[in-house]
Amino acid sequence: MAVFYSSARLRAQKQIENPKRILTMKKPLRHSSNRTPLALACAAALVSGSALAQEFTGLEEVIVTASKRTETLQEIGMSVTAISEREIENMGIDSYLDFAVRIPNLATAFQADGRFDANSPALRGVFGSGDKSSAATTGFYIDDVPITSALQPRVLDLQRIEVLRGPQGSLYGARSMGGTIRLITQQPSLDETYGSFHTTASSVADGDQNYAADGSLNIPLIQDKLGLRVAGYYGSISGVYDRVYDPTWTNYQTGEEVTGTTPAFDDNENVDDEKYWGGQVFMKWMVTEDLSITPKFMYQKIEADGLPFADVDPENMETPRFFDSEEPGEDEWWIASVVVNWSLDAGDITSTTAYYERDTEEFEEEHTFLDFIYGAAVGVPITPIESVLSTTSEYENVSHETRFTSSFDGRWNFTAGIFYADNQFVRGYPPAFQPGANQALNDAIGAPADIVPDDLIFITNQPEDVEELAIFGEVTFDVTDRLSLTAGGRWYDTTVDFESISDGFANGGPSEFSGSQSESGFNPKVMAAFDVTDDLNVYASAGKGFRIGGVNGQLSPTLCGDELDAVGLNPDDLRTYDSDELWSYEAGIKSKLANNRVSLNAAVFFIDWQDSLQVQRLACGFQVDANIGDVESTGFEVEMSAAPIEGLTIQLGFGYTETEVADAAGDGFPGYLKGDELHGIPDWTGTGSVEYVFPAFDSWDARLRADGNYYGESTSFNNGTVVDREAWEAINLRAGLMNETWDLTLFVDNAADERANLADNRSIAAEMPGRPRIVTNRPRTVGLEARYRF
Known part of the structure; x- marks a missing residue:
């Protein structure tokens, strides 16, 4: 889809940004909603842009590289949403969730x-786990570098x-079976110094203040030969959840609420405070007119004080706890890459080599779950004892791709390449102890039962x-001049080597196993495109x-054995899971209407998914990835952009997805019986924006904008129970003034203060039945931002 830009506005934008940079923008989110109340004043608000307009030229073309060659959005034969740099700024997008909820069928x-x-993004109902790179169903790329889909840069x-x-x-x-998300970074300019600063x-x-600052600078070190681009950012996000003292604990054998003896503590406000910082250094060297080398380094770190999850209800901003235990977390990653591009008369050879590393660490106090296990499962309730569990993950990925993209003058053109990657992932739980637990259990029984030897709750190390x-x-x-046929595919060969060493009460004692999986095959694709007009x-x-x-690890036979036996499953059989595959069939239209004042794109799809791999959360508190049977997904997307008059742009989009287990595995995996829908997939998604730019005074333009999104009903499956998640919608409002140098904006995000259940998260410790941890959107946020360009 495209957005309105007058020729005068384009000239101003080129001056502001860089006259040598290709303007591959012009399209923000497609949006709108469906049948819901969102038709939303969403499509009613106003905003964006910078005007300075005189000649009304309607919608601009959107340039994308989704097919690894430069094409307009209207000619590429697939359903693609593209959000330009200008729209990223105008919509106030600075994180993954800011744009993800505005993409139809994401x-x-x-x-x-x-x-x-x-984080587990899913397109068109093709849903997978986010914690293991091999289990992802949506590819995630920064430029041409594959990263883990759980990452939120x-x-x-x-x-x-x-x-x-x-x-x-x-x-x-392999990881793009449902689709792909690509973040395309700015490229260094070789002939102009410019930059920007944004705060x-x-x-x-329900929280305090947020603040952030970022900036970028482009410098041609050697005119037309060597360019440098640097960018950096820092921010602080206020927490919104308060940890409050709960003086009672539950005897899960009798159901009695018991008053504890733990000293009370004052309310600990905004426990989920977060700070982040990062940056990138980017160089481009034109060795010759046809050969360029582009090295790049990116880095980001997040430090969080606590977990940003609501207890039981998304509107609950208090987390009652028996102990005031700190639950911090860190996420640190970096990418080093080199791109070599050689332009020939026949086409381009592009080679990308990258190294990606990511380390995370998180903590959570887990006595609530342990109390439940001791009382309900073991039958020996004890007074709660503090126990802090931690988990770590380490990713290292080396990838290389070399491809040739032809630019022949005749009827034939092709793209061909080779790809290699070696991804190492280690999930670890360092030793988690509950000091005094074993003795307390022995005292309760009146004999040395040794239920928790050495007070060790859990430890595991699982490299893959x-x-x-x-x-x-x-x-x-x-x-012909109007009909084109495309055929292609990918031959692959994969090997997965894994090992798991675990111990502790929650593991049912020591366990160890290792193994290897290998597969090869071919993924074909065919397409026909016809220019009707x-x-x-x-x-x-x-x-x-x-x-x-891939591999799940050990499921405790002590805690999960009875539950799995009831449905004919063996814990040992769930240590690993098999690959899955699907066929997708799609038909679509791309159109420009009303003398290029409207673009309307639509697509319908049917997906036949064999041996679908899904996350299964068990009532024992553990979760596994398992092949649950065959799944069908059907639906459509519609996206529209309009520039009815100069300065006014309207974006609407909506999607519908229906999933169904067509043939369940075996006797049916819990939560995924024949006829059931997949969990975590909204039925309807919608988004919309209206933006109006008009002259204000002197050289200043005014901008009014509203963006809205609708996220339909869905379900989740926790602790053996299907949980319904309600639909939700949000509206963001923005108003500002701008000229060629300054952009000043007052904004209100989530203006109606909607509190939504985005997902039922298991947090870190195994979840206690009846107390889901809910991922929510951010409450109403009101602020001011300023951007200076030079």
């Missing part, structure tokens, strides 16, 4: 442990965001090494997606 859930490894110094729906198995590989301050309901080799390509043949294109495609198998 579901956002947090299915794994904790806050940093839980700050959305800064970007040229655009691209969201590709449908399996990208031919060009992007924001705001206040959040995934190695991938792939050869990929796509060939396009122009049958110069302004109306239609296409149809079929493609295969694939995901690598």
Whole structure:
């Protein structure tokens, strides 16, 4: 989709940004909603841009590189949402969730442990776990570098965001069976010095102040030969949850509420405070007119004081606890990459080599779950004893891709390449003790039962090494000037080596196992595209997606054995899971209407998913990835952009997804019986924006904008119970003044202060039945931001 830019506005934007930079923007989020109340004043508010307009030229083309070649959004044969740099700024997007809830048919859930490894994006109902890279269903890229889908980088110094729906198995590989999200960064300019500085301050309901600052600078070190671009940022986000003293504990054998003896503590406010900082250094060296080398380094770190989860209800801002235990967390990652591009008469050779490393650590006090286990499962209730559990994850990924993209003058063109990656992932739980637990249990029984030897609750170390080799390509043949056919695919060979060493009460004692999985195969893709007119294109495609198998680790037979026996499952059989695959069929239209004042794009799809891999949360508090059977997903997306008059732009979009277990595995996995829907997938998603830019005074323009999103009903499956999640909607308002140098904006995010259940998170410790930990959106936030360009 495209957005309105007058020719005068474009000239001003080029001066503000960089006349040498390609303006690949012009499209923010497609948006709007469906049947809901959101039709939303959403489509009613106003905002964006910078005007300075005189000549009304309607909608601008949107340039994307989703197919690894430069194309306009209207001619690419797939459903793609592209958000430009200007729209990223105008919408106030600076994090993953800011844009994810505004993409039709993009579901956002947090299915794994904790806050940093839980993000599990899903496109068109193709849902997977976020904590293990091999279990992801949505590819996540920064430029051409694959990263873990659980990562939530700050959305800064970007040229655009691209969201590709449908399996990208031919060009992007194993983890893109549902689609791919790409963050495209700004490139260094070789001939102009320019930069910007941006700062924001705001206040959040139920919390305190937020503030952030970021900036970028581009310097041509050697004119037309060597350019340098640097960017950095720092921010502080106020927490909104308060830890309060709960003087009672539950005897889970009798159901009695017992008054404890732990000393009371004062309310600990905003326990989920967070600070973050990072930056990047980017160089581009034109060795010759045709050969460039572009090294880049990116870094980010987050320090959090506590877990940002609500207890039981998303509107509950208090977390009652028996102990005032600190529950901090850290997430640190960096990427070093080198891109070599050689332009030939016949096309471009592009080679990308990258190293990606990420480390996380999180803490949580777990006595609540242990009290439940001692009382309800073991039958020996004891007075609560403090126990802090921690978890760590370590990622190291080396990747390399070399491809050739042709630019022939004839009817044939193709892209072909080779890809290699070695991804090492280690999930660890350092020794977690509950000092005095074993003695307390012995005293309660009146005998040395030794239920918790050495007071060790849990320890595990689980390294996993995934190695991938792939050869990929796509060939396009122009049958006529209007009809083109594309065929391609990806041959892959994968190996997964794994090991798991665990011990402790929650593990049922010591366990150890190791193994290896290997697979090879081919993912084909075919597409036909037809230009009905110069302004109306239609296409149809079929493609295969694939995901690598992996390892869960040990499930405690002590805690989970009876539950699994009831449904005919063996804990040992769930230590690993097999790969899964799907076929996706899509048809769509791309159109420009009303003399290029309106663009309307739509797509319908059907997905046949074999041996679908899903996260299964058991009533014993543990979770596993398991192949639950065959799943079907059907739905559509519609996206519209309009520039009815000069200065006014309207964006609307909505999507619908229906999933169903068509054939359950075995006797049916708990929570996934035949006819059930997949959990975590909203039925309807909608988004919309209205923006109006008009002259204010002197050289200043005024901007009014409103953005809205709708996220439909969905379900989750926790502790053996299906939980319904209600639909929710939010509206963001922005008003400001701007000229060629300054951009000043007053904003209100989540203006109606909607408190939504985004996902039922298991946090870090195993979840106690009846106390889900809920991931919520941010409460109403009011603030002011300023941007200065030079």
